[in-house]
Amino acid sequence: MKMIWFRKGSWTYLPAHPMGYIVTVMAVLFMVPVVLAVDRSAHSVTDELYQLFVYGTCTAFWWKWVAERTSL
Numbered sequence: 001m002k003m004i005w006f007r008k009g010s011w012t013y014l015p016a017h018p019m020g021y022i023v024t025v026m027a028v029l030f031m032v033p034v035v036l037a038v039d040r041s042a043h044s045v046t047d048e049l050y051q052l053f054v055y056g057t058c059t060a061f062w063w064k065w066v067a068e069r070t071s072l
Contacts, residue, residue: 005070013067020070027063031055
């Protein structure tokens with residue numbers, strides 16, 4: 001039996017199970033200290049965006065992979 005953690009929305013995935021919410025909250029909680037650290041050390045907006053790109057894309061791809069594997 002496949003557990004359904006996410007439901008496919010129009011262009012994104014929406015949590016449909018407590019585990020889906022936990023995965024989403026974990027992704028957000030991971031990014032908060034990353035954004036704060038990058039914001040503290042960045043010299044310009046472009047510098048900050050370049051530094052956030054790596055962590056943001058990796059986190060987004062990880063979250064999307066989990067959502068795809070556990071959705072309808």
